[in-house]
Amino acid sequence: xxxxxxxxxxxxxxxxxxxxxxxxxxxxxxxxxxxxxxxxxxxxxxxxxxxxxxxxxxxxxxxxxxxxxxxxxxxxxxxxxxxxxxxxxxxxxxxxxxxxxxxxxxxxxxxxxxxxxxxxxxxxxxxxxxxxxxxxxxxxxxxxxxxxxxxxxxxxxxxxxxxxxxxxxxxxxxxxxxxxxxxxxxxxxxxxxxxxxxxxxxx
Amino acid sequence: xxxxxxxxxxxxxxxxxxxxxxxxxxxxxxxxxxxxxxxxxxxxxxxxxxxxxxxxxxxxxxxxxxxxxxxxxxxxxxxxxxxxxxxxxxxxxxxxxxxxxxxxxxxxxxxxxxxxxxxxxxxxxxxxxxxxxxxxxxxxxxxxxxxxxxxxxxxxxxxxxxxxxxxxxxxxxxxxxxxxxxxxxxxxxxxxxxxxxxxxxxx
DNA sequence: GTTGATAATCAACACAATGTTGACAACTAA
DNA sequence: TTAGTTGTCAACATTGTGTTGATTATCAAC
Numbered sequence: 001x002x003x004x005x006x007x008x009x010x011x012x013x014x015x016x017x018x019x020x021x022x023x024x025x026x027x028x029x030x031x032x033x034x035x036x037x038x039x040x041x042x043x044x045x046x047x048x049x050x051x052x053x054x055x056x057x058x059x060x061x062x063x064x065x066x067x068x069x070x071x072x073x074x075x076x077x078x079x080x081x082x083x084x085x086x087x088x089x090x091x092x093x094x095x096x097x098x099x100x101x102x103x104x105x106x107x108x109x110x111x112x113x114x115x116x117x118x119x120x121x122x123x124x125x126x127x128x129x130x131x132x133x134x135x136x137x138x139x140x141x142x143x144x145x146x147x148x149x150x151x152x153x154x155x156x157x158x159x160x161x162x163x164x165x166x167x168x169x170x171x172x173x174x175x176x177x178x179x180x181x182x183x184x185x186x187x188x189x190x191x192x193x194x195x196x197x198x199x200x201x202x203x
Numbered sequence: 204x205x206x207x208x209x210x211x212x213x214x215x216x217x218x219x220x221x222x223x224x225x226x227x228x229x230x231x232x233x234x235x236x237x238x239x240x241x242x243x244x245x246x247x248x249x250x251x252x253x254x255x256x257x258x259x260x261x262x263x264x265x266x267x268x269x270x271x272x273x274x275x276x277x278x279x280x281x282x283x284x285x286x287x288x289x290x291x292x293x294x295x296x297x298x299x300x301x302x303x304x305x306x307x308x309x310x311x312x313x314x315x316x317x318x319x320x321x322x323x324x325x326x327x328x329x330x331x332x333x334x335x336x337x338x339x340x341x342x343x344x345x346x347x348x349x350x351x352x353x354x355x356x357x358x359x360x361x362x363x364x365x366x367x368x369x370x371x372x373x374x375x376x377x378x379x380x381x382x383x384x385x386x387x388x389x390x391x392x393x394x395x396x397x398x399x400x401x402x403x404x405x406x
Numbered sequence: 407g408t409t410g411a412t413a414a415t416c417a418a419c420a421c422a423a424t425g426t427t428g429a430c431a432a433c434t435a436a
Numbered sequence: 437t438t439a440g441t442t443g444t445c446a447a448c449a450t451t452g453t454g455t456t457g458a459t460t461a462t463c464a465a466c
Contacts, residue, residue: 007433009443031234031260036423045445050425057234148378149386155370156363156390163362164355175351183352187359187394210462212414239452248416253454 014052016042018063021056025113030056064114067107074099094181101177104165112169157191217255219245221266224259228316233259267317270310277302297384304380307368315372360394 020042024033033056039046053059074096084090104111145153161184168180223245227236236259242249256262277299287293307314348356364387371383 007443009432013443031258034423035425046424047426047446048444051443055234148382151374152367152370152383152386153390155366159366159369160359160363160394163358163365166362167355167358171354179351180355183355187356191363191390191394210414212461216414237452238454249453250417250455251415254414 010052013042013044013048014062016044017049017052017059018066020044021059022063022110022113025060026109030060063110067110067114070107071100071103074103090185093185094178097181097184098177101165101168101181104169105173105177108169108173153191157188160191161188213255216245216247216251217265219247220252220255220262221269223247224262225266225313225316228263229312233263266313270313270317273310274303274306277306293388296388297381300384300387301380304368304371304384307372308376308380311372311376356394360391363394364391 017038020038021033024037024041035046035049035056038056038059039049049059053062078092078096084093164180164184164187168175220241223241224236227240227244238249238252238259241259241262242252252262256265281295281299287296367383367387367390371378
């Protein structure tokens with residue numbers, strides 16, 4: 001994102017403030033966290049906070065951006081314009097989704113904070129969109145839904161996936177990433193593809 | 204909720220504070236709204252605010268409760284333990300969902316505020332649960348999903364429905380409530396029912 | 407109606423958080 | 437090493453918070 005290289009001090013300040021907010025969010029709700037607290041915890045002057053962020057919500061959104069960037073890495077190698085048809089292609093899709101879930105699991109503490117907040121679906125959807133949005137156009141053109149329906153069907157499938165990941169985190173990731181990845185893909189396609197497209201390999 | 208009858212003054216105070224918050228939320232984000240502002244707008248002393256609510260978030264949750272109560276009315280007459288099988292039963296289900304959507308449409312201004320906030324899925328899910336939770340047990344026992352899968356499938360379907368309503372509100376309710384209700388029911392059952400249960404009447 | 411116990415409202419207070427300034431210090435690139 | 441730029445911070449005025457005890461409205465019982 002920042003084109004120009006960041007000052008060493010800025011890097012330090014931002015790192016400290018981010019860590020501080022995450023720590024505080026484990027203790028209490030964001031709405032009860034003050035800028036003063038964040039700065040005291042990070043041992044950074046409050047005025048410096050204002051030099052970089054508007055308020056705690058703004059800071060949180062930057063933490064979200066960081067996580068998004070990391071997830072993005074797993075998608076770089078994945079060609080989104082291919083609708084899986086062969087066994088090999090299904091395996092590739094499954095691997096990609098599994099990798100992302102593995103990443104969420106490895107960073108469970110932060111992810112639960114960001115993804116599992118019942119009052120904050122916004123971020124969850126952003127993550128899902130990262131994965132599925134490039135698919136959309138290709139998928140719907142192969143379905144038997146009417147044009148008007150397609151947007152809603154997509155919305156259903158996308159938000160549905162968010163719901164699964166939320167529940168998985170709620171259950172402390174009791175199921176394997178592979179199991180969840182399979183279920184995610186299976187349900188997503190069960191919805192987005194038309195009847196004629198239902199893949200035997202998914203059932 | 205309140206067993207005892209409320210003082211006339213209390214009714215007035217709560218009404219004013221709620222209206223005030225809703226008005227302010229049309230202007231700016233909840234995180235930027237202060238208790239002082241709410242009270243000035245409502246012309247109520249700040250100390251009185253504290254006598255009834257903790258903070259603006261608490262007040263908002265009470266506004267949500269009010270809306271929940273209203274939606275609940277549409278469900279009273281509806282028997283949740285029946286899985287629709289006959290045409291008549293499907294029509295009853297469709298009517299119930301349509302009625303709720305009509306209510307949301309009639310209160311679009313408030314509903315968009317509560318339901319369409321991308322950062323607040325919590326309330327949306329509450330509404331959906333109101334409708335579908337009683338169904339759950341009956342539905343999954345008739346599906347071909349494994350026991351482990353059922354919780355996730357349900358979560359997918361429920362959250363998916365939220366996504367559709369959000370999108371509908373985003374589109375300024377361009378489609379008829381009937382169209383959306385049909386799609387909601389169709390997709391919900393397409394997911395929650397097993398293959399063997401797929402109803403011809405829904406396609 | 408009048409009354410008296412109960413409960414809600416509010417003005418005023420002490421304190422805590424906010425947002426901004428201008429002076430100083432650290433960083434970078436020449 | 438140095439000059440110019442940029443980041444940090446102490447201190448200030450302002451605004452918001454949460455609580456108290458005095459005051460007033462409500463309502464049930466008479």
